[in-house]
Amino acid sequence: MNLFIDDETRARLEGIRALGASEIRPLGLEADRLGRPTPPEHPFFERLVKGGQGRTRWSGAPEASAPGERRSKVGSSRSTLCLAEEMAYWDRGVAVSFPGPGLGEPPLISMGTEDQKQRFLAPFIEPDRPRWGSFAMTEPGAGSDVAGIQASAQKEGGNWILNGAKSFAANASRADWIVVWATVDSSLGREGHRAFVVEKGTPGLEDFQVERKMGLKAYESTSFRLNDCRVPAANLIGGEEHYARKAGFKGAMRSFNATRPLVAIMAVGIGRAALDATTDFARENDLLCDIRVRDRLERARRKLRSARLLCWRAAWLADYGRPNILEASMSKAAAPTAALEAASLGMEVIGTVGGRGDHLIEKLFRDVKAMDIVEGTGQVQRLVMARQLVQFPRN
Ligand SMILES: Cc1cc2nc3c(=O)[nH]c(=O)nc-3n(C[C@H](O)[C@H](O)[C@H](O)COP(=O)(O)OP(=O)(O)OC[C@H]3O[C@@H](n4cnc5c(N)ncnc54)[C@H](O)[C@@H]3O)c2cc1C
The missing domain is CATH 1.20.140.10 (Butyryl-CoA Dehydrogenase, subunit A, domain 3)
Known part of the structure; x- marks a missing residue:
């Protein structure tokens, strides 16, 4: 295993150190004192985006890499880790509040069709404003036992109708879209799972509540409800073929x-x-x-x-x-x-x-x-x- 930290990562680490001392830690302390997340309209986020943050790791082009081949197009996971450690050093809550596709990005990169990557990740290549993505698996009654999620997905013509409740989803109320996991049949356990991109403003995506937390107060962890939330079939991540392979x-x-x-x-x-x-x-x-x-x-x-x-x-x-x-x-x-x-x-x-x-x-x-x-x-x-x-x- 190569433990070398390349020059580009080293330079970016220096940048985070400077930003950490001047802005990240003070913002984290302020959010902790006020007991609320840093609001999305805070000028800090605008400055971050102008400075090149908040971008997707997706390259914008189809990726073909054989097992064992280094996937350089999406960047090195290890250099991402070095940068993430440094950000968390200054304030982990602020680090998670950074604009970007967040935890919604990995399922889109690994399972999404090219069309879905274009629609949902391309706006994060050169974002014109602070944009967030979110990931919602956890429910009030299903956390560790991921197979037990109850949010339901029923196909109706060219749409899916989602119903259920999600909790603790990072940055959900400010996100352009949320990757929502639901089940077509809860008796099927894991095989019934489907992932959907639910876009902001979709009717039935409602009742956002920022959770109270003991720490990490600078970013929002949010619960919300899906009430007959109608999502186009094109937003089923990977398309139906993906799930036909039980994937x-x-x-x-x-x-x-x-x-x-x-x-x-x-x-x-x-x-x-x-x-x-x-x-x-x-x-x-x-x-x-x-x-x-x-x-x-x-x-x-x-x-x-x-x-x-x-x-x-x-x-x-x-x-x-x-x-x-x-x-x-x-x-x-x-x-x-x-x-x-x-x-x-x-x-x-x-x-x-x-x-x-x-x-x-x-x-x-x-x-x-x-x-x-x-x-x-x-x-x-x-x-x-x-x-x-x-x-x-x-x-
Ligand atoms: C700050 C924060 C941010 C989060 N962000 C997100 C997010 O962005 N998106 C999202 O979907 N979710 C998010 N979550 C939810 C998180 O993933 C769940 O809280 C976690 O999976 C645990 O689920 P639970 O809280 O329901 O606990 P439970 O599953 O109810 O577990 C309670 C306790 O029982 C233990 N336990 C459970 N099952 C077993 C077992 N089989 N054997 C032994 N012990 C067991 C657990 O370890 C735990 O100690 C977040 C949570 C927090 C606190």
Whole structure:
């Protein structure tokens, strides 16, 4: 595995560092204090888009790559990981609020037809304004058990009629479109799953409510309802042939295998921020001379670095089109645990200062918890790993 960071990525990392200190962290602290997401009309987003952010990884042209061949046209997943870690270091909530197709992009890239990529991703190649995409799988009654989603999809002429409720979808109320997962028959489990692009303003896409969260307040996690929401057949991702091959749920899982290392590396970024703040506090308060403090800081940093390598390995495999289900789950299981340990150590070191609720470490402690939940909890990753490593439980 190549661990080299190329010059372009290095230069972009420098850019994020500068933006992080001047804007990303201050915006994250402000959203946390106000207890609400940064609004979509905030000039920060306009400036980001003008500066080249908010773009799709899709190249705009059909991609043909054989297994084992490096998929350079969509960029290196590992360089994306380096940039994501740095953004999360400054503020993970703000990082997720960045304009862009978000978690809706992987299913469109991996399953979408060329026509769908043109319609939904092309506007993100050179966006004329801040644009967002969103991804809605979770429901009030179906989180970890993705196969249990109840939102229904019924074909009626040239349309699909969607009904149901979705929750915790990032950036959903500001998105141009949402990738919504629904089922044609809940008794079919995973085989009944279909993914639709539901465009903003579609009648029946309604009742958006921003959820209350303990951390990561700078971006919106939103619930909404689908009430007889009529979606054109052309918005069924991949078309019906895709599902005739029983590839629906596999498409969702491929999306998760691509995005789990990304979520995991963001946990590494938050953990690193917590450790840096803890080290600064310990230095300022003469605590570094205590061997126990030094030992625990070293241990926490070592675990974060190990977790980062797992994330890179999962991304490297994805770059070469190789299966990465085990590595994606390993990274997602390890990184949030290491990051939570780092933030908990910070809370111990700052002691009663943390109880006041206005210290960066206390905010990071609240931010980091969600990283174990999003994109499949730690327990669920351990189930996936057990299935891969000891072939139990079976599918
Ligand atoms: C900040 C945040 C952002 C999110 N963003 C999105 C988004 O953009 N789009 C989206 O679709 N969803 C999103 N989610 C939802 C997220 O994916 C779910 O919360 C997650 O899948 C867990 O589902 P749940 O909350 O229903 O918990 P449950 O599935 O009810 O689980 C509750 C607990 O039981 C454990 N558990 C469940 N099943 C098992 C099992 N078989 N064995 C052992 N333990 C088990 C879990 O690990 C967990 O600890 C987000 C969530 C958060 C917190």
